[in-house]
Amino acid sequence: xxxxxxxxxxxxxxxxxxxxxxxxxxxxxxxxxxxxxxxxxxxxxxxxxxxxxxxxxxxxxxxxxxxxxxxxxxxxxxxxxxxxxxxxxxxxxxxxxxxxxxxxxxxxxxxxxxxxxxxxxxxxxxxxxxxxxxxxxxxxxxxxxxxxxxxxxxxxxxxxxxxxxxxxxxxxxxxxxxxxxxxxxxxxxxxxxxxxxxxxxxxxxxxxxxxxxxxxxxxxxxxxxxxxxxxxxxxxxxxxxxxxxxxxxxxxxxxxxxxxxxxxxxxxxxxxxxxxxxxxxxxxxxxxxxxxxxxxxxxxxxxxxxxxxxxxxxxxxxxxxxxxxxxxxxxxxxxxxxxxxxxxxxxxxxxxxxxxxxxxxxxxxxxxxxxxxxxxxxxxxxxxxxxxxxxxxxxxxxxxxxxxxxxxxxxxxxxxxxxxxxxxxxxxxxxxxxxxxxxxxxxxxxxxxxxxxxxxxxxxxxxxxxxxxxxxxxxxxxxxxxxxxxxxxxxxxxxxxxxxxxxxxxxxxxxxxxxxxxxxxxxxxxxxxxxxxxxxxxxxxxxxxxxxxxxxxxxxxxxxxxxxxxxxxxxxxx
Amino acid sequence: xxxxxxxxxxxxxxxxxxxxxxxxxxxxxxxxxxxxxxxxxxxxxxxxxxxxxxxxxxxxxxxxxxxxxxxxxxxxxxxxxxxxxxxxxxxxxxxxxxxxxxxxxxxxxxxxxxxxxxxxxxxxxxxxxxxxxxxxxxxxxxxxxxxxxxxxxxxxxxxxxxx
Numbered sequence: 250x251x252x253x254x255x256x257x258x259x260x261x262x263x264x265x266x267x268x269x270x271x272x273x274x275x276x277x278x279x280x281x282x283x284x285x286x287x288x289x290x291x292x293x294x295x296x297x298x299x300x301x302x303x304x305x306x307x308x309x310x311x312x313x314x315x316x317x318x319x320x321x322x323x324x325x326x327x328x329x330x331x332x333x334x335x336x337x338x339x340x341x342x343x344x345x346x347x348x349x350x351x352x353x354x355x356x357x358x359x360x361x362x363x364x365x366x367x368x369x370x371x372x373x374x375x376x377x378x379x380x381x382x383x384x385x386x387x388x389x390x391x392x393x394x395x396x397x398x399x400x401x402x403x404x405x406x407x408x409x410x411x412x413x414x415x416x417x418x419x420x421x422x423x424x425x426x427x428x429x430x431x432x433x434x435x436x437x438x439x440x441x442x443x444x445x446x447x448x449x450x451x452x453x454x455x456x457x458x459x460x461x462x463x464x465x466x467x468x469x470x471x472x473x474x475x476x477x478x479x480x481x482x483x484x485x486x487x488x489x490x491x492x493x494x495x496x497x498x499x500x501x502x503x504x505x506x507x508x509x510x511x512x513x514x515x516x517x518x519x520x521x522x523x524x525x526x527x528x529x530x531x532x533x534x535x536x537x538x539x540x541x542x543x544x545x546x547x548x549x550x551x552x553x554x555x556x557x558x559x560x561x562x563x564x565x566x567x568x569x570x571x572x573x574x575x576x577x578x579x580x581x582x583x584x585x586x587x588x589x590x591x592x593x594x595x596x597x598x599x600x601x602x603x604x605x606x607x608x609x610x611x612x613x614x615x616x617x618x619x620x621x622x623x624x625x626x627x628x629x630x631x632x633x634x635x636x637x638x639x640x641x642x643x644x645x646x647x648x649x650x651x652x653x654x655x656x657x658x659x660x661x662x663x664x665x666x667x668x669x670x671x672x673x674x675x676x677x678x679x680x681x682x683x684x685x686x687x688x689x690x691x692x693x694x695x696x697x698x699x700x701x702x703x704x705x706x707x708x709x710x711x712x713x714x715x716x717x718x719x720x721x722x723x724x725x726x727x728x729x730x731x732x733x734x735x736x737x738x739x740x741x742x743x744x745x746x747x748x749x750x751x752x753x754x755x756x757x758x759x760x761x762x763x764x765x766x767x768x769x770x771x772x773x774x775x776x777x778x779x780x781x782x783x784x785x786x787x788x789x790x791x792x793x794x795x796x797x798x799x800x801x802x803x804x805x806x807x808x809x810x811x812x813x814x815x816x817x818x819x820x821x822x823x
Numbered sequence: 824x825x826x827x828x829x830x831x832x833x834x835x836x837x838x839x840x841x842x843x844x845x846x847x848x849x850x851x852x853x854x855x856x857x858x859x860x861x862x863x864x865x866x867x868x869x870x871x872x873x874x875x876x877x878x879x880x881x882x883x884x885x886x887x888x889x890x891x892x893x894x895x896x897x898x899x900x901x902x903x904x905x906x907x908x909x910x911x912x913x914x915x916x917x918x919x920x921x922x923x924x925x926x927x928x929x930x931x932x933x934x935x936x937x938x939x940x941x942x943x944x945x946x947x948x949x950x951x952x953x954x955x956x957x958x959x960x961x962x963x964x965x966x967x968x969x970x971x972x973x974x975x976x977x978x979x980x981x982x983x984x985x986x
Contacts, residue, residue, distance in 0.1 A: 368837060373848045377891040380837070397891065432986065433833060433894040557885035560878070 465529015
């Protein structure tokens with residue numbers, strides 16, 4: 250029998266659970282745990298410069314790897330700083346376990362130094378949370394935390410650990426729990442066969458079908474199955490922002506992504522479809538536009554592991570509760586050997602879609618002319634060429650995020666790492682850091698803007714400490730581009746606080762940390778700068794790319810309209 | 824429409840706040856709420872009455888089921904059920920009104936459980952409608968204090984909400 254203190258149990262549990270990196274920041278209530286981590290060398294702790302970055306780094310790792318990320322922070326401000334990162338993970342269903350120090354049990358409720366009811370604060374943004382009430386509970390609670398975070402619809406789990414629970418003097422038996430049993434938590438493992446059969450019948454009979462798939466296919470590791478199914482049927486597919494890469498974007502059947510800034514052909518196809526096959530997507534308002542005008546002629550099949558996602562905003566005709574992977578596999582076996590009922594209708598449907606495609610071909614944006622500022626779209630296209638479309642691309646939030654998603658072509662899942670649900674500025678850089686540490690031989694690039702980057706730029710110091718060679722492409726338009734775009738469209742170009750005055754000299758700033766910075770002003774400087782940046786995989790390089798501040802993101806759905814109601818440029822609309 | 828949802832909940836600290844928090848977070852409404860441990864001390868039974876159309880009620884039950892602490896739930900209004908609420912009321916009982924109150928108490932099959940020279944404390948059980956009617960009947964006499972438990976309910980017949 251092995252007797253361990255609570256703190257040592259935590260360190261040992263993380264080892265036994267196979268956690269390689271934990272991101273965090275020490276403080277009073279977490280010091281016993283930090284001491285336990287110091288006395289072992291299997292779990293590597295990465296010291297960030299702000300707790301929010303710890304959560305984003307763990308989140309980035311989780312998104313890229315499909316395994317839960319792990320965070321350790323102290324009580325009070327340490328925990329509250331992590332809140333934005335927890336909410337980010339919650340909105341995008343990312344598995345994460347956040348260990349929070351807490352003041353000692355006898356002080357709880359007394360407004361003790363650095364006391365916050367973090368279980369209360371995070372209640373609406375976690376999948377579940379635990380408070381440790383006795384040190385002997387630690388192994389079981391941690392096992393439950395990781396199990397809950399990673400299964401069913403994944404999400405963040407907070408574990409609140411009062412300081413006396415980790416005291417070195419109190420020792421209890423430690424056994425690594427191999428299994429968890431929770432009477433109130435049994436995530437579904439497969440969909441209802443009858444419903445799946447019904448869905449497949451509808452799929453085979455459809456005349457104007459569209460697959461609409463989301464982040465659930467990525468987190469549910471169902472990309473391969475989805476690709477098989479869609480290819481077998483020969484149907485068009487559009488994905489959500491979170492679902493990008495689940496089906497190869499370079500394939501002809503992929504229409505790109507849909508919604509507010511989705512492709513013209515995706516939104517048009519959705520609007521005119523007679524059957525929508527939604528898998529692991531949640532009919533979010535950034536996708537549907539006005540739900541009352543959403544896809545007026547379509548029947549809807551909705552597959553989701555979370556029953557509460559089904560018929561939440563748009564009523565499903567055939568609801569299927571189940572994990573994307575098993576439902577898709579069952580669909581594949583039912584489709585096999587069957588022919589679609591209306592091949593001629595499908596041909597006609599594709600002609601229509603190809604027509605929409607041709608309508609916008611070469612008109613997506615106007616390339617810069619010699620002597621003009623670079624277009625942000627050009628930068629992303631060049632980035633995609635230089636990295637052969639294989640990089641992990643993280644983004645912050647705003648115009649650059651939409652451009653990255655529109656112009657980088659992703660053929661693999663887990664490669665576009667972006668805060669889709671919460672839309673968290675500051676997410677991209679720490680997320681890239683978390684990914685690069687775990688995938689040191691891959692290209693990891695953060696596409697950001699000068700607004701977002703300044704929200705988390707203190708992490709340059711963390712990258713310096715651990716030699717993290719991420720690349721940063723700063724689309725510098727000296728303004729909060731997306732805010733400015735909305736102000737142009739809705740507020741007669743009154744740019745209230747969307748102009749970033751007093752920007753730092755990014756070149757000097759980056760060099761102050763000992764990294765390389767390259768400033769890019771013109772198109773002919775762009776590709777050489779990118780080549781230079783990606784030449785050494787282990788060097789952090791910052792590209793400060795000056796881009797046209799007047800550029801807007803198009804297409805853009807018209808508010809309160811249908812899927813097909815879009816602005817296509819500053820002068821055209823559907 | 825009004826629904827009565829009965830929930831078996833882990834009897835853990837914080838479990839109730841997750842349920843209550845869910846209602847406010849998702850903009851659902853709670854009319855009454857009633858909670859106590861069951862014969863199995865590891866479980867609480869919580870009964871909530873709420874108002875919403877079918878779509879809202881479907882979302883409420885789905886989101887409740889998603890809470891890790893919720894072990895099982897049933898929407899009692901989907902079938903035949905018994906609903907009861909307990910109310911304690913202090914009413915003025917002076918002069919002629921003293922007899923009048925006593926008579927009304929008998930009509931409603933309520934009980935007087937405490938007496939002072941100036942007031943009666945009345946205990947009454949029934950569905951919410953009966954309790955409301957009693958309060959209405961007492962209003963002219965003078966209601967001094969009301970304590971209602973909120974609705975508790977159980978399905979009629981062989982159906983049982985248990986693990």
